[in-house]
Amino acid sequence: MLYDTHAHLDQQAFADDLPVVIHRAREAGVGRVNVIGVDAHSSRQCVRLAAQWAPLWAVVGIQPNDVAEAKPGDWDEIVRLAATPGVVGLGETGLDRYWDHTPIDAQKDFFDRHLRLSQASGLPFVVHMRECEQEVLDMLGEARRRGPLRGVMHSYTGSADGAAQAIELGLHVSFAGMATFKKSDELRAVAVSVPLERLLVETDSPYLSPEPVRKVKRNEPAHVAHTARRLAEVRGEPFERFAEATTANALALFDRAE
Numbered sequence: 001m002l003y004d005t006h007a008h009l010d011q012q013a014f015a016d017d018l019p020v021v022i023h024r025a026r027e028a029g030v031g032r033v034n035v036i037g038v039d040a041h042s043s044r045q046c047v048r049l050a051a052q053w054a055p056l057w058a059v060v061g062i063q064p065n066d067v068a069e070a071k072p073g074d075w076d077e078i079v080r081l082a083a084t085p086g087v088v089g090l091g092e093t094g095l096d097r098y099w100d101h102t103p104i105d106a107q108k109d110f111f112d113r114h115l116r117l118s119q120a121s122g123l124p125f126v127v128h129m130r131e132c133e134q135e136v137l138d139m140l141g142e143a144r145r146r147g148p149l150r151g152v153m154h155s156y157t158g159s160a161d162g163a164a165q166a167i168e169l170g171l172h173v174s175f176a177g178m179a180t181f182k183k184s185d186e187l188r189a190v191a192v193s194v195p196l197e198r199l200l201v202e203t204d205s206p207y208l209s210p211e212p213v214r215k216v217k218r219n220e221p222a223h224v225a226h227t228a229r230r231l232a233e234v235r236g237e238p239f240e241r242f243a244e245a246t247t248a249n250a251l252a253l254f255d256r257a258e
């Protein structure tokens with residue numbers, strides 16, 4: 001069994017055929033999928049989907065690029081949702097200096113809120129990091145001084161050293177379709193450097209389908225099998241062992257309501 005730890009199945013791209021998408025995931029051996037919120041509305045949708053579909057579990061939060069749009073009360077809504085059944089994590093959160101949608105100080109404020117809520121609730125957090133590796137690691141380091149961390153660097157594209165530091169702080173590292181692209185030798189080397197017991201896989205659906213289905217515009221959870229196969233291959237591990245280990249890691253991290 002495989003576990004797609006990051007998919008945005010609440011998005012419009014899946015509005016017309018979600019049952020078929022979930023069926024294809026099961027057929028591909030994907031037994032469990034985390035559906036990830038990006039704001040209060042999307043987080044509510046994710047909780048609803050998790051209540052409706054057995055393989056789906058919800059992660060609730062406000063994505064760094066969406067922080068500027070957050071209305072008063074939205075954060076309280078996330079805190080409330082975090083305590084509802086079917087919710088297994090907080091996010092996505094983190095920092096993003098690629099897009100210019102939200103001032104960095106507001107992003108840091110919300111990243112800090114997710115980290116503190118994680119430490120108070122025991123729910124793991126899901127980190128989005130784009131062009132701000134040191135700042136993310138600094139904030140994680142600061143949070144670590146308050147207490148243990150449970151979380152994952154999602155769709156990781158940072159350095160091997162950054163991954164090692166995140167692991168040292170107690171985090172897992174998750175790889176998405178980009179790790180299968182022909183030009184991604186460097187990223188695959190990073191994936192090889194991560195100890196198997198800290199490794200996760202994801203699709204980040206509907207974005208960036210992996211090879212060999214990269215031309216399929218809309219990515220979906222069934223495709224996580226391609227990423228898992230490629231990573232097992234470059235790591236020199238039998239696929240079955242890789243699948244079993246990454247799924248066990250994800251089940252242990254997102255263990256609420258099991």
Ligand code: NI
Nearest residue numbers: 006036092204
């Ligand atoms: Ni995402």
